[in-house]
Amino acid sequence: MERLKLTKGFFCLLSLVVLTQCHFSSLSSDFREGKEDVAEKRYPAAVKKLERVIRRDPEGELGVEAARLAAKVAHYEIKDYKKAIEFYNHLVNYSGVDAERKESQKRIAEIYFENLNEYKKSIEEFNKLLALKNTKDEAISYKLKIGKANFYLNNFFQAESEVDSAIKLADEKEAQFELLQFLASIYYNTKRIYEAIK
Numbered sequence: 377m378e379r380l381k382l383t384k385g386f387f388c389l390l391s392l393v394v395l396t397q398c399h400f401s402s403l404s405s406d407f408r409e410g411k412e413d414v415a416e417k418r419y420p421a422a423v424k425k426l427e428r429v430i431r432r433d434p435e436g437e438l439g440v441e442a443a444r445l446a447a448k449v450a451h452y453e454i455k456d457y458k459k460a461i462e463f464y465n466h467l468v469n470y471s472g473v474d475a476e477r478k479e480s481q482k483r484i485a486e487i488y489f490e491n492l493n494e495y496k497k498s499i500e501e502f503n504k505l506l507a508l509k510n511t512k513d514e515a516i517s518y519k520l521k522i523g524k525a526n527f528y529l530n531n532f533f534q535a536e537s538e539v540d541s542a543i544k545l546a547d548e549k550e551a552q553f554e555l556l557q558f559l560a561s562i563y564y565n566t567k568r569i570y571e572a573i574k
Contacts, residue, residue: 403429407438414445419454422446430466440470451483457491481505485521495525516542516551523558532566 406425413422426446433439447463450456460483467480485501488494502518502525510518523538539559546552563572 403433403436403438407442410442411445414449417453419449422449423454423456423459430463434466435470440467440472443467443470444476447480447483451487455491457487461487478505478508481508485518489521489525493528495528498522499525512545512547513551516545516555519545520555520558523562527558527562527565532562536562 407429410422410425410429413419413425423446426442426449429442430439430446433442443463443466447460447467450463451460464480464484464487468477468484471477471480481501481504485498485505488501489498499522502522505518506515506522519538519542523535523542526532526535526538536559539555539562543552543555543559546555560572563569
């Protein structure tokens with residue numbers, strides 16, 4: 377009886393090992409084929425295979441590597457910006473590298489701002505970046521983009537507020553010039569011509 381229990385336990389353990397090996401082998405195969413598709417410029421097929429890897433191993437090393445590659449393909453090759461955002465979000469959530477998580481968050485914000493013209497979403501995403509540790513130049517850049525997004529949404533008061541706070545950070549003439557030029561546009565569009573001229 378004891379021997380039968382041990383035999384059953386051994387076969388269960390062996391089955392688990394075999395299933396795990398098959399799962400990992402299948403993941404590796406999908407990932408390898410996805411990379412080959414990218415190399416051969418079969419981008420839609422590559423994205424499908426890489427997505428399969430991400431779904432099956434979201435937190436694992438292969439899942440993160442697949443998201444990294446799929447984000448680049450979706451963003452730069454097939455210009456499927458919504459898909460690119462999904463992959464960058466995956467990196468924000470699962471990458472073990474702080475710099476990569478921050479860079480992915482930046483790409484999400486920029487896609488909403490520059491490619492999709494979804495200014496409300498871009499404001500949310502740039503605000504997430506502002507909550508992180510940033511250099512002075514990064515903070516100025518994010519505030520300017522938030523200001524421009526508000527401007528495009530006709531939220532002129534908020535746009536002006538963002539630019540004013542960026543001007544306080546700017547100590548280089550070039551950065552100050554760009555910020556003041558944008559502030560003049562806000563004044564002009566809100567019929568404060570004298571301030572705009574000044």
